[in-house]
Amino acid sequence: MLTIPSPAQPSSPDTALPPARRRKRAWVKERAFLLQNIVRGNLIHNTGGALHVMRLLTLHKMPAGLLAPGHPWVSGQMPDGQGAVWPRNVVFRTPVGTAWAEPSYAPDADEVLVGKVGKFLATMVGKSVPTPEIPHGTRRRMPHAINYLHGAVHYNGLTVLFNTFAEALEYLADTRFRKELRRMIRAERREVTLVFRERNYDPVEYAYFSAFVMSHLPWFANVNGAQRRVMWGNPSPYPAVNIINGSWVADTERLRHGDTTGIVRPPVAPGVYFQGEYGVPTRGVNRLEKTHAFLINNWVRRRGFRGGLYFVDRRKVEAERYQQYKATGGQNFVGNEVIQHPLRRRKKE
Numbered sequence: 001m002l003t004i005p006s007p008a009q010p011s012s013p014d015t016a017l018p019p020a021r022r023r024k025r026a027w028v029k030e031r032a033f034l035l036q037n038i039v040r041g042n043l044i045h046n047t048g049g050a051l052h053v054m055r056l057l058t059l060h061k062m063p064a065g066l067l068a069p070g071h072p073w074v075s076g077q078m079p080d081g082q083g084a085v086w087p088r089n090v091v092f093r094t095p096v097g098t099a100w101a102e103p104s105y106a107p108d109a110d111e112v113l114v115g116k117v118g119k120f121l122a123t124m125v126g127k128s129v130p131t132p133e134i135p136h137g138t139r140r141r142m143p144h145a146i147n148y149l150h151g152a153v154h155y156n157g158l159t160v161l162f163n164t165f166a167e168a169l170e171y172l173a174d175t176r177f178r179k180e181l182r183r184m185i186r187a188e189r190r191e192v193t194l195v196f197r198e199r200n201y202d203p204v205e206y207a208y209f210s211a212f213v214m215s216h217l218p219w220f221a222n223v224n225g226a227q228r229r230v231m232w233g234n235p236s237p238y239p240a241v242n243i244i245n246g247s248w249v250a251d252t253e254r255l256r257h258g259d260t261t262g263i264v265r266p267p268v269a270p271g272v273y274f275q276g277e278y279g280v281p282t283r284g285v286n287r288l289e290k291t292h293a294f295l296i297n298n299w300v301r302r303r304g305f306r307g308g309l310y311f312v313d314r315r316k317v318e319a320e321r322y323q324q325y326k327a328t329g330g331q332n333f334v335g336n337e338v339i340q341h342p343l344r345r346r347k348k349e
Contacts, residue, residue, distance in 0.1 A: 031288065034215040034216070034288055034289070035215075035288075036218075037214065037215050037216060037217060037218050038214055038215055038292060040218040041214050041217065041218045041219045041220050041221075042214055042220055042292075042296075045218060045219055045220065045244075045245075045246065046219075046220035046244070048246070049220070049244055049246055049249075050310075052246075052249050053145065053146065053149075053311055054311070056145035056149075056252065056256070057143050057145055057146075057311065060256060061144075061145070062128075062143075062144045062145040062148060062252075062255075062256055063133070063144060064128050064129070064130065064131050064132075064133035064134070064144055065128075065129065065130070065131035065133070066128070066144075066148065066255055066256075066258075066260070067125065067128070067129055067148075067151070067255075067260060068129070068260075069126070069129050071129075071260060071264075072085065072155055072264045073122070073125050073148075073151030073152075073154075073155050073263070073264070074122060074125050074126045074129055074151070075122065076115075076118050076119060076122045076154065076155060078266075078267070079264065084111075084115055084118070085118070085155055085267055086111075086114040086115050086117070086118035086154070086159070087110070087111040087114055087115070088267035088268075089157065089158050089159055089267050089268055090110065090114060090158075090159045090160075090161055091158045091159065091160060091184065091268060091273050091274060092160045092161070092273070092274040093110060093160070093161035093162075094161065094162050094163055094167060094171075096110070096163070096197065097163035097164070097167075097197065097198075100198060100200065101198060101200040101201065102200050105198075105199070105200060107197035107198070107199070107238075110161060110197075113161075113195065113197065113237075113238055114159055114161070114195060116237040116238065117154075117159075117193070117195055117236060117237055117238055117240050118154045118155075120236060120237055121150045121151075121153060121154035122150075122151070122154055122155075124142065124146075124147045124150045125147050125148060125150055125151045125154075127139070127140045127142070127147055128140070128144040128147040128148060136317065137317055137318075138317065138318060141309070141312060141314075141317050141318075142311075142312060143311065143312070145252070146311060146312075148252055148255055149248045149251075149252045151251070151255075151263070152191060152247070152248040152251035152252055152263070153191045153193070153242065153248055155264070155265075156190050156191070156247075156251055156263070156264075156265045157190050157191040157192065157193055157247075158184070158188065158190050158191070158192050158193070158268060159192075159193050159194075159195055160181075160192060160193070160194050160195070161194075161195050161196075161197070162194065162195075162196050162197070163196065163197050163198055164196060164197075164198045164201070165196065165198075165201065165205055165206060165208075165209040165239075168194060168196070168209065169209065169212060169282045169284065169285075170279045170280060170281065170282050171278050171279050172212065172213060172216055172217075173216070173280050173281075173282035173283075174278050174279055174280045176276060176278055177274075177278040177279070178216060178217065180273060180274055180276070180278075181217070182217075183273070184272075184273045184274075185245050185247070188247075188268060189247045189250065190247050190265070190268075191242065191243070191244065191245060191247050191248055192242075192243045192245065193240050193241065193242050193243070194213075194240070194241040194243065195238055195239070195240050195241075196238060196239040196240075197238070198239070199226045199227075199238055199239070200227075201225070201227060201239060202227075203225070203227045203228045203229070203230045203337040204230065204337060204339050206223055206225060206227070206230055206233075206239060207223065207230040207231055207293040207296075207297055207337070207339055208285040208289060208290055208293050209223075209241070209285070210222075210223045210230075210231060210241060210293065211285065211289040211290065211292040211293035211296075212285050212289050213241060213243065214289075214292065215288065215289050215292065217243060219243050219244055219245045219246075220243075220244045221241050221242065221243050221244070222241065222242045222244060223239070223241055224236035224239070224240045224241075224242070225238070225239040225240070226238060226239065227337075228334070228336070228337045229307070229308060229335075229336050229337065230293075230297050230336055230337050230339070231293065231296045231297050231300060231308070231336070232296070232300060232308045232310065233308060234308060251263050251265075287342050287343065290342035291341075291342050291343060293339060294339045294340070294341055294342055297336055297337070297339045298339070300335075300336050301335055301336045301338070304325075304330065304333075304335070305321075305322055305325045305330065305333065307335055307336065308336070
């Protein structure tokens with residue numbers, strides 16, 4: 001009896017390669033993925049956002065007094081006495097941890113914690129309420145347009161809550177988690193902020209975390225926190241990473257055209273997003289990401305007194321402090337945390 005051999009099963013290109021070649025191909029694919037996100041987010045998308053801000057500061061300048069003192073963007077309170085909006089817009093949270101950098105430390109309850117971050121931003125919006133306006137200076141450092149856009153961030157925005165940066169890395173390294181995050185942003189068209197319960201953190205680790213976010217998502221990630229500043233970050237009651245996806249533009253434009261009602265969005269419905277199990281072991285932060293963090297942070301440090309205020313000339317806003325800075329040669333000035341060059345070998349002592 002003649003036996004006809006079955007055709008050989010085709011093998012995938014990767015499995016047909018030797019292990020060393022497979023590792024090299026995986027390395028190249030990952031670096032290509034990281035680089036395209038950095039280019040899309042930090043260069044293309046972030047440049048577009050900066051141009052929108054500049055437009056609102058020049059061609060379509062927004063005046064003070066567009067919002068009433070009791071407006072939800074100013075108070076954080078939902079209409080009809082429904083309470084603060086911030087706890088209602090937490091779309092994902094990890095269980096509260098028990099191990100902290102300082103043994104005596106305990107974070108605020110989640111509702112209080114996100115409320116503090118939200119109120120901090122709402123206070124910025126409130127500085128553009130009075131008419132005549134608060135003069136541009138130490139009492140109101142930001143132009144009205146920038147104050148207003150923070151209303152879209154804190155009131156309409158969504159919060160993802162973690163304990164530490166190391167914990168968050170395990171989730172953001174998970175393709176399923178990132179896909180769900182992107183699905184939510186596409187569906188809701190809202191800004192997203194990653195908030196952390198741990199306040200006693202290493203600023204350099206924070207900068208590296210931000211770079212990890214920017215290499216895994218196609219948006220810029222700004223780092224605000226309670227320790228010494230890094231990159232373009234500013235103060236915040238708790239560490240808060242704004243993943244700037246651009247949703248703020250539509251809300252701010254509606255306000256510019258006089259719509260003070262439609263910009264107040266209801267809280268997101270519970271149980272719609274992040275219903276699966278997430279989190280994978282992670283490699284940590286690699287040299288590419290550390291270099292990205294170093295370059296941004298070094299750029300801000302080289303700006304001297306101007307620091308992380310890109311759209312505002314700090315030398316004019318804080319004229320008296322600037323004169324002191326010049327008189328002392330910047331000796332008492334506390335700028336960004338120093339980040340060592342990750343590609344430069346340290347000298348042996």
